[in-house]
Amino acid sequence: MIVYSVSINKELVNLMIGTTISRQHENFRQVIQSYYQLTKPRIIPLLLITTAAGMWMASEGQVDPFLLLITLVGGTLAAASAQVLNCIYDRDIDYEMLRTRSRPIPSGRIQTRDALLFAIALGSASFTLLAVFANLLAALLAMSGIIFYMGIYTHLLKRHTPQNIVIGGAAGAIPALVGWAAVTGELSLPAWLLFAVVFLWTPPHFWALALMIREDYAKVGIPMLPVVAGEESTTRQIWVYTLLVVPASLLFIYPLGVSGVVYGAIALVLGSIFLQKAWQLLQSPTNNQLARGLFKYSILYMMLLCTGIVVDSLPITQQLSTALADNLQTLVSAIPFLPFPV
Structure with missing residues (x-):
């Protein structure tokens, strides 16, 4: 019994030492990379392009560059916050699936508490940025996207109904509203x-x-x-x-x-x-x-x-479309009228 206890204790010590060594050798760049991966960055550009489309359409092609930058940064922060929260909530199934097991939380590179603080910081920064430099409607819409994605899609729908992605798709469509609201202040x-x-x-x-x-x-x-x-x-x-x-x-x-x-x-x-x-x-x-x-x-x-x-x-x-339409109309009007024989 004593030998068995000593053996177990040695294994625990070795495991603790191994964990410590691993953490000591994780440099700052690797830490930043892990937090970056937590935001699922490949998803975000597709959300931002719908935001930009909404802004350009709302402004009739004359977008204020500063407002565009602020809205895209604010949208990025909101989307990143939602993705981090999703990683926290789905950490159990992420560990089970081979393609997601290497993500920062299931792999142990980031603790759940630290990820939650990161998500709150991202969401707060997004709301502040949009509310101060765009308008309150755009900021509230960005927050509603986070709430809908987590509360409706991730919590209520994803694990309970095959129609999860249909209803949950509203969360991914909200950035288009954010872009329009940032320009006009209305929908x-x-x-x-x-x-x-x-x-x-x-x-x-x-x-x-x-x-x-x-x-x-x-x-x-x-x-x-x-x-x-x-x-x-x-x-x-x-x-x-x-x-x-x-x-x-x-x-x-x-x-x-x-x-x-x-x-x-x-x-x-x-x-x-x-x-x-x-x-x-x-x-x-x-x-x-x-x-x-x-x-x-x-x-x-x-x-x-x-x-x-x-x-x-x-x-x-x-301007080019108008000129083309005018020239086409002129060309059509120059064609002589040839009446059909009776």
Whole structure:
């Protein structure tokens, strides 16, 4: 018994020493990198481009550079805060899934308490920055995004219903409202349409990813649609939402009239490719390569669609479009009228 006790104590001491050595050899750069990874930085740029699109559309292409910088930084801080809180809440399933096990919290590089303080600091900085330099509405919307993402999506929906990403998609669409509100101090119909486009785009985007990693979700009991309903049902839902988002993206042209021919051409081309990829996946629901292709394209689709909004709203684009329309009208009026024979 004594020998066994000594052996156990030696193992505990060695474990404590090993942990101490590991922490002593973790340099400042590695600590910063761990906190950076905690914010899931690859997700944030896609949120910011919808913010920028909202700002450019609201300002008719004449955005105040300082306000743009403040809003994007504030949006980055809010999104980072939400992602850190998500990492804290999902630390148990992150440890179980192979692709997420190396994240800072499940790997032990960052303690839960430290991550929580980091999230609070990020959220507070976001609210202060937006409230002081933009307006209170933009700041409150950014905070509502954090609350919705954590309270509604992560806590209530993610682990309990296969429709989690549908309703939870509202959290990812809020940055578009933040951008519009930062410029105008209010929310009008075009802002809500941009919100709706992002909202409808989210299920095809995320379910394509879920098809690729359905086994991971099944392992930890997350009822993502491919796990609960299977690939065929998921691809049908992807097709339906793609059919909804593409026409919705054209409503900026008519009846709202806030975007013009340049955006229209971009939206039509992008939408046609989106529909084609969704249709191909519908014909072959178990093809992970098609799911991967749709997932990657959905990111490109949203980025280029928002870029189209920005480009179309620029004064120089508006001037060129007007000049082109005038010249076309002049050309048509110069064509002699040839009456049909009676």
